[in-house]
């Protein structure tokens with residue numbers, strides 16, 4: 001997988017975890033779970049963001065704001081964000097040298 005893409009997928013997962021903890025934090029604490037890991041997660045997120053190309057990071061933030069998930073897997077030759085078919089010419093270049101974007105919705109694609 002493209003290293004930058006790998007970082008974006010990891011970042012998206014991390015952001016999801018942070019959001020979940022922030023939303024359910026008090027609820028979880030009431031149930032006896034500790035949410036002390038939140039600061040560690042945020043630090044790790046910052047570190048990861050620093051490694052990603054600022055231009056890509058800007059796009060990632062815009063897409064996240066618009067769709068919730070900026071990076072989506074391609075399953076059965078379809079973008080799982082908007083279900084548009086991905087041209088076969090894309091598929092041969094998968095994950096290799098550069099980032100691929102869905103022509104229909106603009107999300108960043110990866111092949112799981």
Ligand SMILES: [Zn+2]
Nearest residue numbers: 079082102105
């Ligand atoms: Zn799409």
